[in-house]
Amino acid sequence: MSSDKSFDVIVVGAGTLGVAAAYYLQKNSPDKRILLIDRYLAAGQANTAMSAAAVRNMFASSTNQLLTDTSIKYFEHVQEELKCDLLFEKSGYLWLLSEEQFGNPSVKTWIERMERSGISYKVYSKQELKEMIPGLNVDFSNDEEAELMNLQEVSYGLYGADCGFLDPTRLVEYYLDEFKKISHEKPRFGVNVEELIVEADPKLDLPSEPYVWQKKKVTGVKTNKGVLTADVIVLATGAWANELLDPVGIDSQTKVKKRQLFVIHGEDKPPLVELLNTKGFSDIGCIPFTILPSAGVYFRPQLQEQGFWVGCGDKFGREYKYVQTDDDLVPESAYYENSMYPVLSKYFPAFTDTRPTNSWAGGYSYSPDRIPFVYMESGVLVINGASGSGIMKADALARIADALYRGEEEAELFGGKKIRSTALGQKGRDVEVESVII
Amino acid sequence: MSSDKSFDVIVVGAGTLGVAAAYYLQKNSPDKRILLIDRYLAAGQANTAMSAAAVRNMFASSTNQLLTDTSIKYFEHVQEELKCDLLFEKSGYLWLLSEEQFGNPSVKTWIERMERSGISYKVYSKQELKEMIPGLNVDFSNDEEAELMNLQEVSYGLYGADCGFLDPTRLVEYYLDEFKKISHEKPRFGVNVEELIVEADPKLDLPSEPYVWQKKKVTGVKTNKGVLTADVIVLATGAWANELLDPVGIDSQTKVKKRQLFVIHGEDKPPLVELLNTKGFSDIGCIPFTILPSAGVYFRPQLQEQGFWVGCGDKFGREYKYVQTDDDLVPESAYYENSMYPVLSKYFPAFTDTRPTNSWAGGYSYSPDRIPFVYMESGVLVINGASGSGIMKADALARIADALYRGEEEAELFGGKKIRSTALGQKGRDVEVESVII
Numbered sequence: 001m002s003s004d005k006s007f008d009v010i011v012v013g014a015g016t017l018g019v020a021a022a023y024y025l026q027k028n029s030p031d032k033r034i035l036l037i038d039r040y041l042a043a044g045q046a047n048t049a050m051s052a053a054a055v056r057n058m059f060a061s062s063t064n065q066l067l068t069d070t071s072i073k074y075f076e077h078v079q080e081e082l083k084c085d086l087l088f089e090k091s092g093y094l095w096l097l098s099e100e101q102f103g104n105p106s107v108k109t110w111i112e113r114m115e116r117s118g119i120s121y122k123v124y125s126k127q128e129l130k131e132m133i134p135g136l137n138v139d140f141s142n143d144e145e146a147e148l149m150n151l152q153e154v155s156y157g158l159y160g161a162d163c164g165f166l167d168p169t170r171l172v173e174y175y176l177d178e179f180k181k182i183s184h185e186k187p188r189f190g191v192n193v194e195e196l197i198v199e200a201d202p203k204l205d206l207p208s209e210p211y212v213w214q215k216k217k218v219t220g221v222k223t224n225k226g227v228l229t230a231d232v233i234v235l236a237t238g239a240w241a242n243e244l245l246d247p248v249g250i251d252s253q254t255k256v257k258k259r260q261l262f263v264i265h266g267e268d269k270p271p272l273v274e275l276l277n278t279k280g281f282s283d284i285g286c287i288p289f290t291i292l293p294s295a296g297v298y299f300r301p302q303l304q305e306q307g308f309w310v311g312c313g314d315k316f317g318r319e320y321k322y323v324q325t326d327d328d329l330v331p332e333s334a335y336y337e338n339s340m341y342p343v344l345s346k347y348f349p350a351f352t353d354t355r356p357t358n359s360w361a362g363g364y365s366y367s368p369d370r371i372p373f374v375y376m377e378s379g380v381l382v383i384n385g386a387s388g389s390g391i392m393k394a395d396a397l398a399r400i401a402d403a404l405y406r407g408e409e410e411a412e413l414f415g416g417k418k419i420r421s422t423a424l425g426q427k428g429r430d431v432e433v434e435s436v437i438i
Numbered sequence: 439m440s441s442d443k444s445f446d447v448i449v450v451g452a453g454t455l456g457v458a459a460a461y462y463l464q465k466n467s468p469d470k471r472i473l474l475i476d477r478y479l480a481a482g483q484a485n486t487a488m489s490a491a492a493v494r495n496m497f498a499s500s501t502n503q504l505l506t507d508t509s510i511k512y513f514e515h516v517q518e519e520l521k522c523d524l525l526f527e528k529s530g531y532l533w534l535l536s537e538e539q540f541g542n543p544s545v546k547t548w549i550e551r552m553e554r555s556g557i558s559y560k561v562y563s564k565q566e567l568k569e570m571i572p573g574l575n576v577d578f579s580n581d582e583e584a585e586l587m588n589l590q591e592v593s594y595g596l597y598g599a600d601c602g603f604l605d606p607t608r609l610v611e612y613y614l615d616e617f618k619k620i621s622h623e624k625p626r627f628g629v630n631v632e633e634l635i636v637e638a639d640p641k642l643d644l645p646s647e648p649y650v651w652q653k654k655k656v657t658g659v660k661t662n663k664g665v666l667t668a669d670v671i672v673l674a675t676g677a678w679a680n681e682l683l684d685p686v687g688i689d690s691q692t693k694v695k696k697r698q699l700f701v702i703h704g705e706d707k708p709p710l711v712e713l714l715n716t717k718g719f720s721d722i723g724c725i726p727f728t729i730l731p732s733a734g735v736y737f738r739p740q741l742q743e744q745g746f747w748v749g750c751g752d753k754f755g756r757e758y759k760y761v762q763t764d765d766d767l768v769p770e771s772a773y774y775e776n777s778m779y780p781v782l783s784k785y786f787p788a789f790t791d792t793r794p795t796n797s798w799a800g801g802y803s804y805s806p807d808r809i810p811f812v813y814m815e816s817g818v819l820v821i822n823g824a825s826g827s828g829i830m831k832a833d834a835l836a837r838i839a840d841a842l843y844r845g846e847e848e849a850e851l852f853g854g855k856k857i858r859s860t861a862l863g864q865k866g867r868d869v870e871v872e873s874v875i876i
Contacts, residue, residue, distance in 0.1 A: 148642060149651045198755050204586060212752040212777040213587045213733040246758040251693045253806055255684070295651040314650040316816045317636050320684040322760070339650040368691055368806075368864065378754045426806065 007035045007185065009405070010221060010230040012193050012244075014038035015048040016168060016391045017383050018236035019175035020398030025234070026182050028402050035185045035228065036176075039192035044172035047238050048391065050329075050362030052261060052311055054289050054300055055392035056093045056163035057119050060110035061432035063371050064389070065117045066419060071395035074414035075166060084174050086166045091301060092281045092288035093163035096129070096347070098152030101293060106435045111158070113432075124157035133287065134274045135350045146346050152293045154347065159281060159288065165300065168391050175398075193221045196233065196248050196380065217379035218248065232405060234381045239323045239363030241384045250377055253426060254385040255320040256363040258329055262336040262356035264299075265307040271350035276301050276308070291438055297343045298438055310356075312340050313388070313438045323363045331359040364388040370434035374400045375425035381405060387437060400424060445473045445623065447843070448659060448668040450631050450682075452476035453486040454606060454829045455821050456674035457613035458836030463672070464620050466840050473623045473666065474614075475659075477630035482610030485676050486829065488767075488800030490699060490749055492727050492738055493830035494531045494601035495557050498548035499870035501809050502827070503555045504857060509833035512852035513604060522612050525605035529739060530719045530726035531598045534567070534785070536590030539731060544873045549596070551870075562595035571725065572712045573788045584784050590731045592785065597719060597726065603738065606829050613836075631659045634671065634686050634818065655817035656686065670843060672819045677761045677801030679822045688815055691864060692823040693758040694801040696767055700774040700794035702737075703745040709788035714739050714746070729876055735781045736876055748794075750778050751826070751876045761801045769797040802826040808872035812838045813863035819843060825875060838862060 008029075011022040014036055022036045040046060057069040079086045101107060114121050126138050138154045140146035180187070197220040200210035210216040220229030235241060239256045246252075266272035278287040284303075291298040296313035312335075321328060336356050345351045367373055367385030374383050374397055383401050386393055396413045403411035403421040410418045423430045446467075449460040452474055460474045478484060495507040517524050539545060552559050564576050576592045578584035618625070635658040638648035648654040658667030673679060677694045684690075704710035716725040722741075729736040734751035750773075759766060774794050783789045805811055805823030812821050812835055821839050824831055834851045841849035841859040848856045861868045 150653060151651070208772070208776065210755060211780070212735070212750055212755070213589070213781050215588060216755050246693070246760075249695070249752075249754050249756045249758055251758055251804070251806060253691070255689045257687070297650070312650055314687075316687050317648060317650070317654050318687045320687055320689055322684075334646070338646065342649070343651050366689070368689060 005226065005228055007228070007230040008032040009034045009232045009234060010228055011036045011234040011236060012221065013236035013238065014043035014172070014176070014187060014189070015046055015236060015238055016044065016172055016394040017238070017386070017397055018234070019043055019172050019179060020394045021234055021236055021383060021401045022183070023175045023179040024398045024402035025405055026179055028406060030182065033184050035230070036179065036187040037191040037193070037223070037228070038187070038189050041189045043176050043187070044169050047362040048168050048172060050261070050360055051168055051391055052300055052309060053168045053391065054093070054163070054165050056160055056289070058093055058114065058121060058160040058163060058436065059434055060106065060113055060436045061371060061434040062113055062117055063423070063431040064393070064434050065113065065119055066413065066417060067372070067393040067396040068389065069117070069119065070413035070415055070417055071393050072162060074395040075171065077414065078174060086170045086174065088164065088166040089284050090162060090164040090282055091284045091286055093160045093291070094281065094288040095158040095291045096154045096293050097156045097158060098293045099155040100152060102156045110436055120161045122159045122161070124159060126155050129154060129157045132280045133278050135271055135348060137347055137349060140346070149342060149346070150294060151343065151346055154293055161282065163289065165289070171391065171394070192224045193244060194224065195222045196244050197222055197227065197229070198248050219379065232379060232381055234383065234401065236383045238384070238390065239365050241365060241382065242322060243324060245382070250380065250382070252382065252384055253373065254365045254367050256323045256365050257318055257320055258361050259311065259313070259364050259388065260331045260335055260359060260361040261309045261311050262331070262340065263302070263305065263307060263309055263358040264351065264354045265305060265357050267306055269350065269354070272308070272354070273306060275348060275350045276303070276306065292343060292347050295339070295343045296438065297340050299344070310336065310340055310344060314339070329361040329363055331361040369431060370437045371424065371431040372397055373424055373426060374404060375422070376404050387434070443664065443666055445666070445668040446470040447472045447670045447672060448666055449474045449672040449674060450659065451674035451676065452481035452610070452614070452625060452627070453484055453674060453676055454482065454610055454832040455676070455824070455835055456672070457481055457610050457617060458832045459672055459674055459821060459839045460621070461613045461617040462836045462840035463843055464617055466844060468620065471622050473668070474617065474625040475629040475631070475661070475666070476625070476627050479627045481614050481625070482607050485800040486606050486610060488699070488798055489606055489829055490738055490747060491606045491829065492531070492601070492603050494598055494727070496531055496552065496559060496598040496601060496874065497872055498544065498551055498874045499809060499872040500551055500555055501861070501869040502831070502872050503551065503557055504851065504855060505810070505831040505834040506827070507555070507557065508851035508853055508855055509831050510600060512833040513609065515852065516612055524608045524612065526602065527722050528600060528602040528720055529722045529724055531601035531729070532719065532726040533596040533729045534592045534731050535594045535596060536731045537593040538590060540594040548874055558599045560597045560599070562597060564593050567592060567595045570718045571716050573709055573786060575785055575787055578784070587780060587784070588732060589781065589784055592731060599720065601727065603727070609829065609832070626663070630662045631682060632662065633660045634682050635660055635665065635667070636686050657817065670817060670819055672821065672839065674821045676822070676828065677803050679803060679820065680760060681762060683820070688818065688820070690820065690822055691811065692803045692805050694761045694803050695756055695758055696799050697749065697751070697802050697826065698769045698773055698797060698799040699747045699749050700769070700778065701740070701743065701745060701747055701796040702789065702792045703743060703795050705744055707788065707792070710746070710792070711744060713786060713788045714741070714744065730781060730785050733777070733781045734876065735778050737782070748774065748778055748782060752777070767799040767801055769799040807869060808875045809862065809869040810835055811862055811864060812842060813860070814842050825872070
């Protein structure tokens, strides 16, 4: 096997999770030959680029709290101390909650666990929210439409200060540059993995082996540019994991849903600009990333565009789909108009008569407990199922993947906190179910 | 809606799980109009008919022990007291284990839990096995081939007396007949469910509703014979669950693997006939269902055919496949020859030079913890993921499904033991991971 075809590790997927994993693997195993490949012509072009690029440590499970809080602190460190601008801004997260939602046991648990983990949060009353947020509608009495739409009145706000946005392209570039500085192998782009290669271990050179009585492992990948082999294949392919894992009989336990973002420009709409420039929550002086009480509708401010990205985490009724091509992820034009707009404009009349100027879609890879998976099986190190919050967990997940690769029992996350390397595995999984999924 | 299109409950799938569920639902809700439908032209024609038709209560998880033990006792009751012959015979199950396997902590746990649950088992020594089983090879010393094949020598036998076989067609007929006696609706065959219908609840008669802000539920099924509606759709479709659940956004958490059985006739082979007629384990006087120490290979005796059905539970390397048509499940002719035969003939030289006279394949629907799912979500009552042991759990699963339908907190299984109705759910799941999967 010529040396440009054979490696110690191949990292498949140069999204946020792939580049971060490649970096930590190389950093902690400096002699290993680690090849990073991606089907696109550059890093971070797939679902990383489609993301809402928001980061939050406000999760209900202590596992997700740990993964995000340490990752976010690392992103701050990169920006403040390492002077690499990730355009990370703490504009906050704001959940608008109804009386009923606020009284829900799961919200109580969420708050208790944030308290215990030292996650910064603040509760706002309806009155405070009304005073702070221009045009927020907290009164649906005598609004028959709102009642028909099952909209619940805003009674509380749950705000997190250590949340915000960053530029995922910059984050990918940061990890990629750091990786390239220490790597022996130039990343290869435009390399599409068509299948994982399973071989007998050891090989007996029998026709059409491996047979069931042989030990076997994944030894490489078949790509559009030929076969590449490695001792370990790191799979950081997000929404495309099943395409590669199903054929070798590894159940990823994840399924993909399409998620869409619609861009609403505020320029010609003074009430929208006013909403965007809501003061009082953060130093940035803008409305936080805001989650409405109904239907999973949310928006994030987009200061450069003087507008908003509007999304929706619809649950039952939105298909799980085996995403195989980019065509599977075309945004639906009527989705904003019929499903999101009616909700948005009830709570925030400033959105009245808005139409999206742009839209895109991506695939979220969901795990059943909404906690990511990191595990090694038969030569494949899988990082998957971040359930829409992979970027904000990338640093921690990559460190865990690296610890697993090196056979360490524990992974040390940024700031020194530790987690068992197999805690996010399929076997011996030790996590709390996440209830705060957007 | 005309009355032959609209029901209280539609049970989709007339395999063992579907007919048993239809029966208990109707029995305990005598006034409800319950329609049973199946894509085939008769009941039990799909994976029920492809099964190895073996039943065992020897599981490692107390959940599976409870589900099987109570179901098997009910099958005995049906045969002995109700005088409906299911061709149920307690020919036993025999795991042949190596020294290493027997010392494995998971085997210790398995035995401890059987002890605690009062599951009958017996441990045989190598010497006892040698004396009882004609031609069993327990010595691979100086057998280089066996070493290359990773075959482990038999050191122990773990035997279960309350295990055996039944005729799944008769079991299906039993439940179906009982259901028909009390049902208001004639089962309909040749009715293929193409999709689950999701509707707004309540409907607002808006174009292309439901929207994300509407409550919604499954209200019926679109079939090749038109639309049928019901308050609750029971999904007992086995390997085809994802085909219906994915499009409505319910993650079944199950994946399907192909499983194959090969028939070996003993007629002209005296050593095979001798093996088949092994005495000493059960009153039947035949070799038990036997699981070899390596590669997941097993066989069951087939007295009527004077032969064996040979199967294999291969794990990594056997694809998970989205089974959509019967063509996906054609048996592989080389599989017996290359993968199963070499293992089988090492442990049991009586199989030397055998070739299958028949073979077939079916789909097992696996759950991650190898425990079945029974849950109600958005109008669908799902019974799925029995992981290859659905027939032997059918009675218990059907009773749990019925309790869930009636909103009961607990289901009473045959013999009076109880289980929380939501114990097998996706939320609040309360089960031990099953380690003894064939």
